[in-house]
Amino acid sequence: MSAFRHTLMGRLLADPLAVFAMAIIALLVVSALLADVIAPHDPSAMNLADRFASPSATYWMGTDNLGRDTFSRLLQGGRIALYVALTAVSIAGLIGLILGMLAGFGPRWLDNALLFFFDTLRAYPTIILALALAALMPRGLGTVIIVVVITSFAEYGRVVRTQTLSLKNAEFILAERAMGASFARIVFHHILPNVLGPFFILAAMNLPVVITIEAGMSFLGIGVPPGTPSWGATLKDGFDYIRTTPWILLSGGLPLILATLGFTFLGEALRDQLDPRLRKTR
């Protein structure tokens, strides 16, 4: 038991905010996985007799303009949000990891070129770029993921590069090289494990951002295809009927706020536990 207190999980469990965050995330993941089982109604079944219903025993969070059950739709929306967030963060992270290590290890000119590339990508305001690309690409989750990857992998690249550079000339790497370790051994046994800490913290902090981008793009009508129960699409319905039926808007924003709060608090707690030095930089 005393040993457990010193593990990462043990330390996270001692932080009430981290516990709160993990509870929210667990709830979110379970409800997304079991969405079909939990949902009291078919999320896309229209019931025109019950349009704009207030929350009741039948419709826990009311119904929307087409008489679809908001609660069931939000459960499905959780699935979309998690799917986009995990896919986009993995792809962006992987690209950033490779480019960042290339920049850290490569010759000076390559480092400078990649840094310039990262800076250029950072100049695109995410949602504005999303709108510009949406004009050219078909509407769908693929477009959302591409936009997120384009606007976020540079951030991973920068972090990995900085970390690689500071490790490259560390004494233990020098010692390893002196003993004749191969390049592959240095990269995979020494650099990579040390880069992964800050990398995963950044990934955790990016999940809520990606969830927000997906919801935002769907709100603007450039995300999920029409009729798909994304959180952003529900918020758009709520916005259209804000004067008459505030229920749709109120319940539509709830899971989005909970999800972003949960992931952000967890990211914060992870950062405090894994790398106290990072605290000051943000």
Added chain:
Amino acid sequence: MLRYTFQRIVLALAIVFFAISALYTVMITLPGDPTTVLLGPRATAEIRADFRERMGLDNPIHVQIAHFWGRILSGDMGTDFNRNRPVADSVFSALPHTVALVFGAIFWSASLGILLGAFSADNRGSWLDRISGVLSVAFIAAPSFVVALYSLLVFSVWLRWFPTIGAGEPGDIMSRLYHLALPSFAIGLAWVGYVARIVRASMLEALGENYIRTARAFGLPRRTVIYNYALRVAILPAVQVLGVGIGGMLSSAVFAEIVFSRPGLGSLIYDSVSGRNYPVVMGAMLVAIGFFVTCALIADLINAALDPRHRSQR
């Protein structure tokens, strides 16, 4: 400093050049007739043929990009076919609204964030400090467009304290500010959190410095030392964060402009995308990126001017 300023300006120009060129390349190389993309669906066959010849669409890509920049630099951003006027007119009549919105957001985040951060540092370790820490993270996490939607619902629809649509009467400053208050707050709230954390951290650092101890030893009142001497130094890092943050604020501005039905770059791009009005999309992107890079550059130079250590970093 002069050398550094020069380097930074060149870098910023290069970034704008490559960012826009890349986007332009994507637009002209994507499958489909580029004349549709660049002229909009309303262009007639004659306009298309003339355009194709004038722009040299059969030339290699780098020549086309050179021509594109040649036109931009001579002030020709193309024609807004939906409104029948130059793109530059549409974009530059929308820009001031977005700039006002972004600076309104900076006003909110700087004033509230500095207050919250200084207050936390002053009460370090107390439960008030903890609460404001949690609040800061919650502000950062809350999606700005949900904040915009909820504040529209609560303060405009239910309480009727603020107007729901538009940017106010032209020429009437009070009406403009009244319409600006709520949307800029919705954008600024997240940055209240960032600013508060940074001000708190750098203020705690400043409070440990020798000159603060000297001021205290001199018998200056605690309040003066904290809110006058330490705070002055602690604001600096917040300037840089807000400068870089303008990119994020421009994204949030799209939502704020749509939710509050305000004119601006964001709603202009949004309308142009749904109307397939590509020249306007391109022009508005150019101006948005230019504005963001300029603001980040200015924040960077202010920092470098005030803190020489900053100049050696990248």
